[in-house]
Amino acid sequence: MLVLLAGVALIAAGCGDDDDDGGSTGTATSGGATQAEEPSDVSGTVSMVGIWTGDEQESFQAVLDGFKERYPDVTVNYNPAGDNTPTVLSTAVEGGNPPDLATIAQPGLIRQFAEQGALQPLTFAKEEIEANFPQDIVDLGTIDGELYSFVFKAANKSTVWFNVKAFEDAGVEAPQTWDELTSAADTIKASGLPAYSIAGADGWTLTDLFENIYLRQAGPEKYDQLTNHEIKWTDQSVKDALTTMADVIGDSDNMVGGTSGALETDFPTSVTNVLSESPKGAMVIEGDFVPGVVTTDLEPGTDYDVFAFPSIDGSGPTVVGGGDSVVMFKDSPAAQALVEYLASPEAAEIWASRGGFSSANTQLSPDAYSDDLTRTTATAIAEAETFRFDMSDLAPAAFGGTPGQGEWKILQDFLADPTKVDQTAQKLERSAARAYRDQE
Amino acid sequence: MALADASSVPAPPPGLDGPDPGRWRRRLTTAAFLAPAVVMLGVWVVYPTIRTIVRSLFGRDGSEWVGLGNYETLFTTDTLVTAIQNNAIWVAVVPALVAAIGMVFAVLTERISWKVGFRTAVFMPMAISMFAAGVIWHIMDEKDPERGAVNAAIGAIKDVFGSSGVLSRAQPSSDAITGSISEGFVLQATVRPGDGALLGLTAIPPAEVPEGAEQAATPQAAGGEIVGTVWRDFKPGGGEPGVVEAEELGIPGATVQLRDTSGDTVATTKTDADGSFAFTDVADGEYQVAVAPETFAAPFEGVSWLGPDLITPAVMIAYIWVWAGFAMVVIAAGLSAIPRDVLEAARTDGATEWQVFRRVTVPLLAPVLSVVFVTMIINVLKVFDIILSVAPGSSQDDANVIALAMWRTSFSGVNDFGLGSAIAVLLFVLVIPALALNIRRFKREES
Numbered sequence: 008m009l010v011l012l013a014g015v016a017l018i019a020a021g022c023g024d025d026d027d028d029g030g031s032t033g034t035a036t037s038g039g040a041t042q043a044e045e046p047s048d049v050s051g052t053v054s055m056v057g058i059w060t061g062d063e064q065e066s067f068q069a070v071l072d073g074f075k076e077r078y079p080d081v082t083v084n085y086n087p088a089g090d091n092t093p094t095v096l097s098t099a100v101e102g103g104n105p106p107d108l109a110t111i112a113q114p115g116l117i118r119q120f121a122e123q124g125a126l127q128p129l130t131f132a133k134e135e136i137e138a139n140f141p142q143d144i145v146d147l148g149t150i151d152g153e154l155y156s157f158v159f160k161a162a163n164k165s166t167v168w169f170n171v172k173a174f175e176d177a178g179v180e181a182p183q184t185w186d187e188l189t190s191a192a193d194t195i196k197a198s199g200l201p202a203y204s205i206a207g208a209d210g211w212t213l214t215d216l217f218e219n220i221y222l223r224q225a226g227p228e229k230y231d232q233l234t235n236h237e238i239k240w241t242d243q244s245v246k247d248a249l250t251t252m253a254d255v256i257g258d259s260d261n262m263v264g265g266t267s268g269a270l271e272t273d274f275p276t277s278v279t280n281v282l283s284e285s286p287k288g289a290m291v292i293e294g295d296f297v298p299g300v301v302t303t304d305l306e307p308g309t310d311y312d313v314f315a316f317p318s319i320d321g322s323g324p325t326v327v328g329g330g331d332s333v334v335m336f337k338d339s340p341a342a343q344a345l346v347e348y349l350a351s352p353e354a355a356e357i358w359a360s361r362g363g364f365s366s367a368n369t370q371l372s373p374d375a376y377s378d379d380l381t382r383t384t385a386t387a388i389a390e391a392e393t394f395r396f397d398m399s400d401l402a403p404a405a406f407g408g409t410p411g412q413g414e415w416k417i418l419q420d421f422l423a424d425p426t427k428v429d430q431t432a433q434k435l436e437r438s439a440a441r442a443y444r445d446q447e
Numbered sequence: 448m449a450l451a452d453a454s455s456v457p458a459p460p461p462g463l464d465g466p467d468p469g470r471w472r473r474r475l476t477t478a479a480f481l482a483p484a485v486v487m488l489g490v491w492v493v494y495p496t497i498r499t500i501v502r503s504l505f506g507r508d509g510s511e512w513v514g515l516g517n518y519e520t521l522f523t524t525d526t527l528v529t530a531i532q533n534n535a536i537w538v539a540v541v542p543a544l545v546a547a548i549g550m551v552f553a554v555l556t557e558r559i560s561w562k563v564g565f566r567t568a569v570f571m572p573m574a575i576s577m578f579a580a581g582v583i584w585h586i587m588d589e590k591d592p593e594r595g596a597v598n599a600a601i602g603a604i605k606d607v608f609g610s611s612g613v614l615s616r617a618q619p620s621s622d623a624i625t626g627s628i629s630e631g632f633v634l635q636a637t638v639r640p641g642d643g644a645l646l647g648l649t650a651i652p653p654a655e656v657p658e659g660a661e662q663a664a665t666p667q668a669a670g671g672e673i674v675g676t677v678w679r680d681f682k683p684g685g686g687e688p689g690v691v692e693a694e695e696l697g698i699p700g701a702t703v704q705l706r707d708t709s710g711d712t713v714a715t716t717k718t719d720a721d722g723s724f725a726f727t728d729v730a731d732g733e734y735q736v737a738v739a740p741e742t743f744a745a746p747f748e749g750v751s752w753l754g755p756d757l758i759t760p761a762v763m764i765a766y767i768w769v770w771a772g773f774a775m776v777v778i779a780a781g782l783s784a785i786p787r788d789v790l791e792a793a794r795t796d797g798a799t800e801w802q803v804f805r806r807v808t809v810p811l812l813a814p815v816l817s818v819v820f821v822t823m824i825i826n827v828l829k830v831f832d833i834i835l836s837v838a839p840g841s842s843q844d845d846a847n848v849i850a851l852a853m854w855r856t857s858f859s860g861v862n863d864f865g866l867g868s869a870i871a872v873l874l875f876v877l878v879i880p881a882l883a884l885n886i887r888r889f890k891r892e893e894s
Contacts, residue, residue: 093858101864123508175683178683179684193685196649196650197680199651199652199653199681207841210840260618264591270754271590271754273840410855411526412855445507
């Protein structure tokens with residue numbers, strides 16, 4: 008059946024492309040993880056738009072070089088669009104000329120494109136993806152029964168990075184529970200250093216903080232319901248999570264720059280505040296990508312370190328994750344080959360060895376990671392009892408993914424005045440109701 | 448394509464006018480000359496305009512007809528209304544300021560010898576892209592005086608007049624002490640001669656403990672004395688608040704006040720290296736002890752230029768910085784065209800310099816000023832990139848303008864091309880009067 012589907016897809020795509028015997032793609036489909044023996048007679052050009060720029064682009068280029076070795080006749084044109092990827096892709100789709108493949112960080116946008124009929128299902132690679140990735144990831148990429156995407160580059164957003172010397176000066180240990188975190192924060196404050204460095208100018212750091220608290224406090228079922236807007240944002244669980252969040256952002260004296268300073272701090276600055284010789288704050292609560300955004304002379308593990316986002320009310324190992332997913336706009340044998348390659352552990356291994364990368368690929372050995380901190384944060388994804396995708400990335404972009412609007416903006420307003428729990432919940436519900444309605 | 452357009456020029460049937468090959472050739476020539484412009488305008492102006500207007504009547508993904516629904520949303524959504532209001536403020540303030548500042552520069556530099564250098568410097572920002580100018584001002588306006596040049600300058604001025612204390616900040620270590628840096632920290636319990644007072648402070652960075660500080664000590668009070676200690680009540684792990692422990696340093700040089708029950712200060716003293724202090728020969732009675740505000744020199748924390756309250760003025764300043772040079776150059780050109788004898792005549796008739804400026808120069812400059820004004824109104828209506836680059840995400844809503852709202856609605860995640868098109872149409876409608884004014888002026892000048 009699968010082979011048949013792949014064949015149909017191939018015929019559909021074969022029109023404008025070089026001739027290719029359907030057999031090779033068929034073998035690739037059923038081949039799964041045994042890609043290495045695959046004949047490499049696929050040829051063509053694949054255009055790809057992605058969010059990886061700078062160092063990430065170089066690393067991805069190394070991954071593509073690995074593809075080139077396997078498929079010498081396929082040329083991949085990778086265009087980095089950075090944060091503008093949604094803009095670039097929306098414009099391209101609206102204009103009827105999307106790239107063959109793209110990476111998108113917002114599953115909400117993927118759903119939007121899928122429902123518009125702009126995306127091609129990844130049916131040809133379904134077996135391989137199901138074999139290589141956890142069920143959560145497969146479910147995430149499945150829309151109305153069809154698999155449209157898989158997470159190539161995953162992110163663990165349940166981590167807290169700290170300056171080791173700041174913790175030593177204050178005489179505190181990495182906390183395990185929320186109560187330990189708040190008491191450690193008070194002690195750090197008494198030592199003369201603000202405990203938290205909050206990137207309030209970037210709303211998404213606040214949504215990540217909220218989601219980490221909510222998933223632990225309200226549990227995964229409520230989390231899923233809230234993600235799908237089956238319960239309202241005025242639910243008591245949301246207000247409770249906001250109240251807990253105020254433990255962190257409620258004390259202006261315990262944030263770098265105070266409340267107004269935090270609102271103007273962008274994410275890289277919030278990291279520099281902590282990962283420097285003379286830190287301005289002790290901790291920055293963000294994902295595994297924190298060390299990658301700044302250059303620092305500090306040594307990982309000895310000068311700065313990481314601990315898992317603390318457990319709340321006895322919650323087990325829990326990870327809120329994110330990830331950049333691969334989607335296909337235009338079907339062709341070359342594009343299919345690249346999708347299959349990116350789903351393989353070999354592709355993940357190339358980037359993992361270069362650093363700054365976590366894979367959700369279960370076939371990837373932990374030894375592939377180049378350093379201990381990455382191994383810690385990356386394997387936590389696999390070891391988590393509960394793994395949920397970043398809620399704001401799953402929400403309609405108008406609510407969960409737009410600077411200065413929706414959840415980003417409302418949580419920034421909450422940071423400005425963390426006493427307004429009820430008002431914030433109401434504003435969130437109003438904005439969410441509208442965005443979810445528009446999406447339908 | 449070009450020929451198709453050209454042939455659409457209505458031509459009378461040949462039978463009526465009779466054959467006239469020369470006339471046909473002339474028409475063809477006219478059409479051939481017009482065609483490129485017509486095609487360009489058609490493809491890049493007329494078609495997109497019509498398409499945008501049509502698109503604005505459809506919903507988010509373009510399939511559902513919503514009529515004027517998008518326009519209703521436009522005028523009922525808070526952030527979009529803010530955008531329209533902000534645009535009104537921009538139009539009211541910025542063109543006038545740009546023209547005024549440009550005129551001041553032009554007039555003042557007219558007769559100085561180094562005017563070329565000065566004018567070049569003022570004009571220079573025009574050579575920078577708006578986005579880059581925005582980035583520059585974003586960095587200059589940062590709140591942290593260590594980063595933002597504007598706040599660093601203000602801080603430097605404040606420091607000249609500021610006080611000097613041994614600490615920049617601190618907090619009481621326990622509830623037994625209340626107050627703030629500006630009022631001093633008061634030990635709530637009253638003391639009598641012969642008593643000791645413990646004034647523990649925390650939240651003092653280790654690097655800020657004054658040099659020469661020694662292990663904090665608690666002195667013993669002799670008769671008629673009130674003694675005590677001001678110290679950094681913190682050791683790794685926190686320690687016990689309110690208790691002088693090993694590893695905790697005294698704070699030398701802190702000013703301590705002895706206040707009577709009505710709150711008036713009756714004596715002041717300074718602490719020693721171990722943080723101890725003593726008031727001698729104190730008359731019997733009840734007193735309170737406080738760490739005086741003079742102990743602290745609160746650092747300048749910076750003005751929040753990029754915060755919600757000041758963001759629009761901050762962006763306007765950046766914008767004026769860019770455009771003042773343009774206004775100056777245009778007005779200076781106009782100035783040099785004013786006939787000297789008119790000015791001389793006015794002066795001979797006894798007009799003061801101000802009267803010459805007000806009654807002669809300005810009226811003669813009026814056409815030039817109106818050019819600057821109309822150009823700036825159109826530019827200001829379209830203002831976009833500088834706001835995107837100056838305002839951080841947290842205050843973009845407060846700095847929003849129509850063009851930015853259009854972009855943020857159409858792209859940048861929301862992807863509502865229907866509403867975005869409606870905003871674009873609104874912007875188009877608002878620009879029309881300014882354009883009409885410009886066209887009328889051109890026509891007048893031609894005739």
